[in-house]
Amino acid sequence: MKLNLFTALTVGLLVFLLLPGTVSATQTTVELNANHETVEGRLHLKYPALQNTLSIGYDGIYKEDEYRLAGAEILLGNEILQNLSCSIGFRGVYGEVTSVPKDPNISSVGFSGKAKYTFLREKLTFPLILATQLTVSPKPLSFEETEDYWSFRSNLDINVLQNSGITMGYRYRDADLEKRGIEESYTEGSIFLGFRLTF
Numbered sequence: 001m002k003l004n005l006f007t008a009l010t011v012g013l014l015v016f017l018l019l020p021g022t023v024s025a026t027q028t029t030v031e032l033n034a035n036h037e038t039v040e041g042r043l044h045l046k047y048p049a050l051q052n053t054l055s056i057g058y059d060g061i062y063k064e065d066e067y068r069l070a071g072a073e074i075l076l077g078n079e080i081l082q083n084l085s086c087s088i089g090f091r092g093v094y095g096e097v098t099s100v101p102k103d104p105n106i107s108s109v110g111f112s113g114k115a116k117y118t119f120l121r122e123k124l125t126f127p128l129i130l131a132t133q134l135t136v137s138p139k140p141l142s143f144e145e146t147e148d149y150w151s152f153r154s155n156l157d158i159n160v161l162q163n164s165g166i167t168m169g170y171r172y173r174d175a176d177l178e179k180r181g182i183e184e185s186y187t188e189g190s191i192f193l194g195f196r197l198t199f
Contacts, residue, residue: 031167033194038063040192052078055087066188069095073112083118091135093149097177097186104145104179106186110137126165129157147176147183157196164197 031042040061047054055075062068070093077087091112096105114133121127137149155169172189 027198029196029198031194031196033167033192035190035192037066038190038192040194049076052076053085053087055089063188066099067095067097067106069093069106075112075114077114083121085116087114087116088112093135093137093151097175100177100184100186101182102179104177104184106149106175106177107143107146108137108149109141110135110149111141112136126159126161129159131155131157145177145179147178149173149175155192159196163199164195167194167196168192 026048027044027046029042029044029046031040031044033040033042038061040059042057042059044055044057047056053076055073055077057073057075058071060068060070071091073089073091075087075089075091077085079085089112090109092109094105094107096103112133112135114131116129116131119128119130132154133152135149135151137146139148142148151171151173153169153171155167157165157167159165168191170189170191173187175186177184177186
């Protein structure tokens, strides 16, 4: 029942938000990150929502012989102080961890919060943007072989051009997994470097 609900939510987001969303979004950001072991692609769409901003994101990450994961998120936020914006919402993750015995799946829909601060907007020709996101998925929101899951991501964006720039950061994830009576804890952290394009 929980798996069917999760699958229906994921398919609904893809069909009703991803396909027509790129046309009606007020801002679209495409991002590609990599390091010596992983490659990650991200797509973010922003829409006005009364006095707030609705942000919808999709991403996929692959690490050879270790995991492949896909994620989707929906966040509602606003600029609460000058140069500081905060968002809260939900983030779902689904994928397979191949470095753990029995190749268990990570499957969760967690509470997520993001903060973004722009440094030296008036003094630099290119702004520096620091963003941090935390997602927590307790047991009632973790499905299949996932007991609980949480992740952390922080990145610094350097917009060297008006609509594009370099991004660098750190991501960490932690999951308690159980499959066929075998319990495992999986943790992974890595530094990444990438390119962002906004239009």
